[in-house]
Structure formats: structure tokens, C-alpha cells
Amino acid sequence: MTKVALTIAGSDSGGGAGIQADLRTFAFHCVHGVSALTCVTAQNTLGVSAVEAISVAMVIKQIEAILQDFEINAVKTGMLLNGTIIEAVAQQLKQRHLSQLVVDPVMVSRTGAKLLNQQAIDSLKQLLIPQALIVTPNRYEAQLLSEMEINTIEDMKQAANKIYHNLRAKVVLVKGGGMSGSLKGVDVWFDGNEYELLRGTIVDTKNTHGTGCTLSAAIAANLALEKDLYSAVQAAKNYVTTALQHSLNLGAGNGPVGHFFPLLS
Numbered sequence: 001m002t003k004v005a006l007t008i009a010g011s012d013s014g015g016g017a018g019i020q021a022d023l024r025t026f027a028f029h030c031v032h033g034v035s036a037l038t039c040v041t042a043q044n045t046l047g048v049s050a051v052e053a054i055s056v057a058m059v060i061k062q063i064e065a066i067l068q069d070f071e072i073n074a075v076k077t078g079m080l081l082n083g084t085i086i087e088a089v090a091q092q093l094k095q096r097h098l099s100q101l102v103v104d105p106v107m108v109s110r111t112g113a114k115l116l117n118q119q120a121i122d123s124l125k126q127l128l129i130p131q132a133l134i135v136t137p138n139r140y141e142a143q144l145l146s147e148m149e150i151n152t153i154e155d156m157k158q159a160a161n162k163i164y165h166n167l168r169a170k171v172v173l174v175k176g177g178g179m180s181g182s183l184k185g186v187d188v189w190f191d192g193n194e195y196e197l198l199r200g201t202i203v204d205t206k207n208t209h210g211t212g213c214t215l216s217a218a219i220a221a222n223l224a225l226e227k228d229l230y231s232a233v234q235a236a237k238n239y240v241t242t243a244l245q246h247s248l249n250l251g252a253g254n255g256p257v258g259h260f261f262p263l264l265s
């Protein structure tokens, strides 16, 4: 029986991140992808030039249409843009008891663009993160959520601990793509008991656009395929590393990762 994963996220017109990355990742895992679009970005490999929200009513309609017709095996959220959309999404997920939930708290893009307004950060903290099976902040998002600066592995651990306790997330994965030197690509897992360091090979490329979206979508796909959470994270980490090794040198800025690397010659 084909498994189904839902992404609730924004569109990246440049095709590297957002819903486009999520659906490619689901397809790679042979999981059927369904999607509820929250916003449209005018974006390319150089950055985001405009953002427009989808109406909250339309976000809800998309989720309702999907849930009326499909059994959903896992969900990921990405760019949610504003507090009203976050509140509606959090309410829908709670009502439907969708617990296989990966929250990628998209707030700031790699190119520095703010992808979530200030009031929305509070709704994310109060309403969505507590429902998540796992939350996957990057370095900058973890700094905002933990209200501390992150420069070392010890800092990453402390931030994960704070996010776990203050925001009641079940598992926190602080991602290391934004760290420098030998720490780049080391992710810190904290489940309330153990810290685990997930180390991938460091890939020397500027084409890293969409790594975070791809990682969280791959975790959701592996959960849909009935892996346990830690195995799903390990498999997703391996997938992102290989996709980075096959990243695409497209555009003048940060190109996308190569989601379908086995098809490349």
C-alpha cells in the first residue's frame, strides 16, 4: 500500500526549497506527496524578492480536502509565514490527531531573508512546536528559539536542551549547516535523555539551497514508511548528504541539491 505524506509549506519559484523540494523528496522515497500551500515566494538562487500569503480560509480548505480523502502517514510543516496561518494549521493538526509531525521552523533563509514575521514566532512556539514529534531548527532558528548564541557543539546541545524543556518538543534536532569549519554538517539530537551527534561528510559546495526542507521532508517520508524516529532521522541525514554531493550548479547564487542523484550520469 503506497504511503502518503503531507507537506504544509510555501512555494519557492526557483524550485530549490519549499514545497518543490518536499515533493521531490517524497517522490524519491516512493511516498505519495500531498500539499497545502501557505504562501508563494518570488525567489531564485540569489534570494527572495517578494512573498504573498495564501488566505487562511484557502489553507484550511486544502488541508480539509486532503484529510477527507487520504489516510496521511506523516506530515511536515515548512514556511508558514504568519501567526494566523500557524494558528489554523496547529488547530487542524490537533483536531485530526496527526502525531507523526515534523516541524521545520522556517524563519530565516540561508540568504538572510526573514521568512516569518515576529508575532508568528510566538504562535509557532506556543501552538505548533509542542505538537511536533521532532522540531528541526537550523543554527539561526535555534538561536531565536533558545534565546542564546550558538558557536560550538556545546552551545548546540544547550540550545536543544532549552528548546526541549521550554517549548515541550518531544525531540529537537539542531542542524549544523550554518556552523563553520569542522562543525558544518554536524547535527545535534536531544530527546530529553540522550544527546546524539549526527555527522555527515562535509560537502564543499555553495549549492545548499533547500537542505533543511529536504531533511525534514525525508524524515517525514521515512516516518510514513514506518521507520522509528531515530532511524528516520539517520536515513534522512544520509539522503541530504548524498543529494548535496550531487547538488546542481544552477543560477548565480546557491543552487539546489540533487534530489534524484541516481538518475544523474
Ligand SMILES: Nc1ncnc2c1ncn2[C@@H]1O[C@H](COP(=O)(O)OP(=O)(O)OP(=O)(O)O)[C@@H](O)[C@H]1O
Binding pocket: 017, 108, 109, 110, 137, 138, 139, 175, 176, 177, 178, 184, 185, 186, 187, 200, 201, 202, 203, 204, 205, 208, 209, 210, 211, 212, 213, 214, 215, 237, 240, 241, 244
Ligand atoms: N556543506 C554541508 N555539508 C554537509 N552537510 C550539510 C552542509 N550544509 C548543510 N548540511 C546538512 O544539511 C541539513 C540541513 O541543515 P541546514 O543547517 O543547512 O538547514 P537549513 O538552514 O534549514 O537549510 P535551508 O538551506 O533549507 O534553510 C543538515 O543535516 C546539515 O547538517
Ligand SMILES: Cc1ncc(COP(=O)(O)O)c(N)n1
Binding pocket: 009, 010, 011, 012, 017, 018, 019, 041, 043, 078, 079, 106, 108, 109, 110, 111, 115, 208, 209, 210, 211, 212, 213
Ligand atoms: C518557500 C521556502 N521555504 C523554505 C525556505 C528555506 O530554505 P533556504 O534556507 O534554503 O532558502 C525557502 N527559502 N523558501
